[in-house]
Amino acid sequence: MSGGSRTAGAGPAARMRIAVIGDCPLFRHGVSHLVATAPDLHLVVTVPSIDRADGDLRGAEVVLMDLQQSPAAVAAAVAELRERGHAVIVVSSSPQVDAVRVIRAGASGYLSRQAEGEELLTAIRIVGSGHSYVCAPAGYLLRRSPHFTDREREVLGLLANGATDQEIARQLRISTHTVHSHLDRIGEKTGSRRRSDLTRLAIEHGLTDRA
Numbered sequence: 001m002s003g004g005s006r007t008a009g010a011g012p013a014a015r016m017r018i019a020v021i022g023d024c025p026l027f028r029h030g031v032s033h034l035v036a037t038a039p040d041l042h043l044v045v046t047v048p049s050i051d052r053a054d055g056d057l058r059g060a061e062v063v064l065m066d067l068q069q070s071p072a073a074v075a076a077a078v079a080e081l082r083e084r085g086h087a088v089i090v091v092s093s094s095p096q097v098d099a100v101r102v103i104r105a106g107a108s109g110y111l112s113r114q115a116e117g118e119e120l121l122t123a124i125r126i127v128g129s130g131h132s133y134v135c136a137p138a139g140y141l142l143r144r145s146p147h148f149t150d151r152e153r154e155v156l157g158l159l160a161n162g163a164t165d166q167e168i169a170r171q172l173r174i175s176t177h178t179v180h181s182h183l184d185r186i187g188e189k190t191g192s193r194r195r196s197d198l199t200r201l202a203i204e205h206g207l208t209d210r211a
Helices: 025-036 071-083 099-105 117-128 150-160 165-172 176-190 195-204
Strands: 016-022 041-047 062-066 087-092 109-112
Touching: 016 025, 016 117, 025 041, 025 117, 041 117, 062 071, 062 117, 071 087, 071 099, 087 099, 087 117, 099 109, 099 195, 109 117, 150 165, 150 176, 150 195, 165 176
Parallel strands: 016 041, 016 062, 062 087, 087 109
Antiparallel strands: none
């Protein structure tokens, strides 16, 4: 996966707009400083809560959020931000707030607080380019489904990591027609055909290489 073409040679007008929401001052300060070092990113606001942001979130493409709240409250915050049109990355060190739950709520990314700064920047760029990024302990996600063939698992995993149908075909050395056939069979088995739904499905079953 890559962060898309907008990061290459991006001028000030093309910088990706980032908001940081976190109830820990050290988190806000550290992430804000990190984002400020990236020439292709622009920090629009850093606040301790969604309520404190008021209208300052307007225009932010990606919201990086770390709230020490209950899983239900975090999921509700994700859903609210998605409703406003923001892509959301949840950062958490709580074992109760897992990737599956926040992805179901609408988050495009999940990171552990133990993630390195370079990985955080990579996640922002990937999510900002319309893909998903998940880095979570395998114990949360490794729930296998007996309904998928090995090839279907590979297709789902590559799709969840942001690969296009053509990229999936190239990596698996099969035709795009075969990729479409696999996706059709997955859709028949799950009732899910949208890429966003299939991405969440892959994450739930531990099929991404970020698990």
